[in-house]
Each structure stands twice: as structure tokens, then as C-alpha cells.
Amino acid sequence: MKAMTYRGPYTVRVEEKPDPTIEHPGDAIVRVDLAAICGSDLHLFHGMMPDTRVGHTFGHEFIGTIEEVGSNVEHLQVGDRVMVPFNISCGSCYFCARGLLSNCHNVNANATAVGGIYGYSHTAGGYDGGQAELVRVPFADVGPSVIPEGVSDENALLLTDALSTGYFGAQLADIVEGDTAVVFGAGPVGLAAARSCWLMGAGRVIVVDHLEHRLEMARTFGYAETIDFGQVDDIVRHLKRATDGLGADVAIDAVGAEADGHVLQHVTASKLKLQGGSPVALDWAIDAVRKGGTVSVMGAYGPIFSAVKLGDAVNKGLTIRTNQAPVKRQWPRLWEHIRAGIIDPSAMITHRIPLDDIAEGYHMSSSKLDGNVKTVVEVSGR
The missing domain is CATH 3.40.50.720 (NAD(P)-binding Rossmann-like Domain)
Incomplete structure (x- = not known):
């Protein structure tokens, strides 16, 4: 697959990486349709976050289509179009049971302070992110939700982090x-x-x-x-x-x-x-x-x-x-606000780029060029 990879401070590029595979019966593989560059991705890009390793794929805001599911996944099927919260959560630990989905105790062996986050260095678990054609999504019955009727792709994308x-x-x-x-x-x-x-x-x-x-x-x-x-x-x-x-x-x-x-x-x-x-x-x-x-x-x-x-x-x-936002907990009310026309988060989007141009996208986002506020990365060509 094609994926954005980190090569060192201020340097990213698109490379071929092995396709992710099902590693646990609760996993799913998502084919990414849209991703985004987040302001916090720039901390990684600038080399500020510890243990950001060469070859790591960034991106914690993404939506896509279920390509494959593990044998224990019950709530999603191949072909479902899903929005994926940036938090990775097991759904059953002490913290998840209390709604603290961003503080999950079972998804990050490398730190006690932060849970798991897609594409956010090995301090957040080392999970590859969504600025790629495919992503492995652990605990697929806990995190992703099928994009509901009345919520556009771009609004669903911004619900995975920025709006929530x-x-x-x-x-x-x-x-x-x-x-x-x-x-x-x-x-x-x-x-x-x-x-x-x-x-x-x-x-x-x-x-x-x-x-x-x-x-x-x-x-x-x-x-x-x-x-x-x-x-x-x-x-x-x-x-x-x-x-x-x-x-x-x-x-x-x-x-x-x-x-x-x-x-x-x-x-x-x-x-x-x-x-x-x-x-x-x-x-x-x-x-x-x-x-x-x-x-x-x-x-x-x-x-x-x-x-x-x-x-x-x-x-x-x-x-x-x-705290880091427990993203999925915010969705039911925000879905209703979007459907009712109370808020349209897609109005914050200023730029759209293909995955192949992501190095330029990072440069533009980092330097706030051309009136940049929010950049969407078009991956699948939908």
C-alpha cells in the first residue's frame, strides 16, 4: 500500500509499505477514503514528540470502508463505511467502563499517562495512522461507527478529532x-x-x-x-x-x-x-x-x-x-447538531490534496501558507 512515512524532523514522504493484516480476532482493516492533517501532527513533523520513529505513518483523523474483519468482530461488516475516533480503546478496562475512552489501560504498553492513538508515535502505542491506503483498527467493535445518514464524509472526518x-x-x-x-x-x-x-x-x-x-x-x-x-x-x-x-x-x-x-x-x-x-x-x-x-x-x-x-x-x-477527548462519547449529540444544521464542521476545511502530495501538505500546514486552516487528504479517490 501507499502510506505517508516519517523520515526525520520536517521530512515526510509517500512510500510503499506492507499492507496491514488482522493480528487479533477483534481487528478490522479499513481502506481509507479521507484523512486529515491535524495541528498536533505538526508536533510529530517538527520532531518535538519523543519516540517518533522513522517509517511511522501519521494520521489520527480518517474515515473509510471496512475491507476485512477478524473472527470476533460482531458489529461491523465488510463494505461498511465507518468513522474512526482517534482514541484506541478496549471498551472494558477500568477507565473505558467509566467513559474515559482516551485513558484506556489496555492499548498502550509504553506509557501510563496516555492511551492509544493512531499515528502518534510509540509514546501513544506505536499504531500506524490513517494517512495511508489501509489501516489496522484494533477493537473494531469498540471504536469505529458506521457513518450515519445525514452526516457527510467531510463532517464525519472532522468528527474523528477536531470537532469532537x-x-x-x-x-x-x-x-x-x-x-x-x-x-x-x-x-x-x-x-x-x-x-x-x-x-x-x-x-x-x-x-x-x-x-x-x-x-x-x-x-x-x-x-x-x-x-x-x-x-x-x-x-x-x-x-x-x-x-x-x-x-x-x-x-x-x-x-x-x-x-x-x-x-x-x-x-x-x-x-x-x-x-x-x-x-x-x-x-x-x-x-x-x-x-x-x-x-x-x-x-x-x-x-x-x-x-x-x-x-x-x-x-x-x-x-x-x-484530558484527551473521549471522541466517541461526543458523537450522538454532535450527529444531531449536524443533521439539524446547527453546525457544519466542513466549513473549516480550506484545502484538499491527494495522498501523493502529502509532503507539500505538511509544508503548507506547518507554515500556514495560502490561508491554510484544515487540510483534507483524499486517499481512495471516492
């Missing part, structure tokens, strides 16, 4: 009706979080970023006020002034570790060259939220080299809620 994660971030924020929410990051997850804040009852939503084309989408897709942090002296002070001196009720970190080490504005108003992994957005969230407020964190973090302002969070009496 943004929605989950708004859930974690525990929004009370009328709250002011500030979202740091206007990538697809931040955009989805901003739109979802309204669904949770927010009275005001503010999105912070520094790229105008993403801020424009925050206004049109997220219906949010926007702030370009590069155009203000101090983003925290600016947000405090915009919220009667108190701060926002909730802050959502949809950035995570800075994926590229760009120059960002620090809360001291000085300009610093940040090392990859620095939690500037999280520190901004802690500083910008009011005392007694809530900080929601679902951005991707790897090694953290700069200290988080935990003392400030304690002194302000903040609630900090975190």
Missing part, C-alpha cells in the same frame, strides 16, 4: 449560562471550541490568535470576537480590560505546546524566542481567567521545558480540567 475535541474542550470549561469564554488558538480545535461555547450557553466568546485568516474564520465560523495578540502590548492586560478588569469566566487552551517555536508575545510584553513545548498559551489562560474561574486544556502537550504558573492558579482558586 473542540466540543469536549467547551464541556470541560463547565460554562454557566452567560459566561464569557476566551479561547486561545484559532486552529480547527479552537474554532470548534468557540462555536461549541455558544451551545453550552456562553454569553460572549473571544478567540485569540495571530493569523488574520484564522481570526476571520473565528468570526465567521465561531461567531466570536477576536484579538490578534501580536497587535496588543500585553494580551492578558488587554483581556482584563475587555472584561471589566476581572478576567474571563472560562479560558480554553486549544494550542498546547507551540508546535513550531514561533516568536510569541509573552505576558511580560517582551518578545521571546520560545523553545518547542513551552506552555505560553496555558500561562496566558491562567492569567486571563478571573479568580475562581475555570481553565480547560485539551491542546497537545509533550515535554514541557518552561514551568506552568501553578502557583498563580492555586492563589486564584482556579479549576483546571484536562
Whole structure:
């Protein structure tokens, strides 16, 4: 099969790899129709995540068609068109039984903190991802769902991570009706979080970023006020002034570790060259939220080299809620929102490329060229 492979920092290419096979009776093989490049894939692309091995195939957002099933698979058949959550979950461990599908205890022998994730290095289990023609899907009766009527392929694709994660971030924020929410990051997850804040009852939503084309989408897709942090002296002070001196009720970190080490504005108003992994957005969230407020964190973090302002969070009496999104748990309600026309996640898609052009796709996504927000990878030619 053709598959994107990692060759080292900033280098990926399409190569021929052996077709995946059924390794366990609960497995399925999915022929990929559509995949996507996620902002967190860029952490891998830039060499920031530990144990990202040469030859690994990225991609945790994908939909496709069931090509083969193991002998124990009961709920899927060859030919079913499915959407696959980025979490790999066994469905029966202590954590899965409590709905914590992203914290499954049985799918990653290499770490105790993270469960299994498709295409996200050997720290997340070493599972090859969906930027390929075929993918092995473990625990096929637990993860994938048949794409329901009324949900387009592109919307199903964005439900496998971006929309579900943004929605989950708004859930974690525990929004009370009328709250002011500030979202740091206007990538697809931040955009989805901003739109979802309204669904949770927010009275005001503010999105912070520094790229105008993403801020424009925050206004049109997220219906949010926007702030370009590069155009203000101090983003925290600016947000405090915009919220009667108190701060926002909730802050959502949809950035995570800075994926590229760009120059960002620090809360001291000085300009610093940040090392990859620095939690500037999280520190901004802690500083910008009011005392007694809530900080929601679902951005991707790897090694953290700069200290988080935990003392400030304690002194302000903040609630900090975190996790990787348990994707499948969000689907029933989001399916209904999509069918009802309340939200159309495909509006975030700006680019479509064939699998053969994925190296250029990574370059475009990494450098935010040509107004890039979300890139879909067309694999099967459907």
C-alpha cells in the first residue's frame, strides 16, 4: 500500500509499505477514503514528540470502508463505511467502563499517562495512522461507527478529532449560562471550541490568535470576537480590560505546546524566542481567567521545558480540567447538531490534496501558507 512515512524532523514522504493484516480476532482493516492533517501532527513533523520513529505513518483523523474483519468482530461488516475516533480503546478496562475512552489501560504498553492513538508515535502505542491506503483498527467493535445518514464524509472526518475535541474542550470549561469564554488558538480545535461555547450557553466568546485568516474564520465560523495578540502590548492586560478588569469566566487552551517555536508575545510584553513545548498559551489562560474561574486544556502537550504558573492558579482558586477527548462519547449529540444544521464542521476545511502530495501538505500546514486552516487528504479517490 501507499502510506505517508516519517523520515526525520520536517521530512515526510509517500512510500510503499506492507499492507496491514488482522493480528487479533477483534481487528478490522479499513481502506481509507479521507484523512486529515491535524495541528498536533505538526508536533510529530517538527520532531518535538519523543519516540517518533522513522517509517511511522501519521494520521489520527480518517474515515473509510471496512475491507476485512477478524473472527470476533460482531458489529461491523465488510463494505461498511465507518468513522474512526482517534482514541484506541478496549471498551472494558477500568477507565473505558467509566467513559474515559482516551485513558484506556489496555492499548498502550509504553506509557501510563496516555492511551492509544493512531499515528502518534510509540509514546501513544506505536499504531500506524490513517494517512495511508489501509489501516489496522484494533477493537473494531469498540471504536469505529458506521457513518450515519445525514452526516457527510467531510463532517464525519472532522468528527474523528477536531470537532469532537473542540466540543469536549467547551464541556470541560463547565460554562454557566452567560459566561464569557476566551479561547486561545484559532486552529480547527479552537474554532470548534468557540462555536461549541455558544451551545453550552456562553454569553460572549473571544478567540485569540495571530493569523488574520484564522481570526476571520473565528468570526465567521465561531461567531466570536477576536484579538490578534501580536497587535496588543500585553494580551492578558488587554483581556482584563475587555472584561471589566476581572478576567474571563472560562479560558480554553486549544494550542498546547507551540508546535513550531514561533516568536510569541509573552505576558511580560517582551518578545521571546520560545523553545518547542513551552506552555505560553496555558500561562496566558491562567492569567486571563478571573479568580475562581475555570481553565480547560485539551491542546497537545509533550515535554514541557518552561514551568506552568501553578502557583498563580492555586492563589486564584482556579479549576483546571484536562484530558484527551473521549471522541466517541461526543458523537450522538454532535450527529444531531449536524443533521439539524446547527453546525457544519466542513466549513473549516480550506484545502484538499491527494495522498501523493502529502509532503507539500505538511509544508503548507506547518507554515500556514495560502490561508491554510484544515487540510483534507483524499486517499481512495471516492
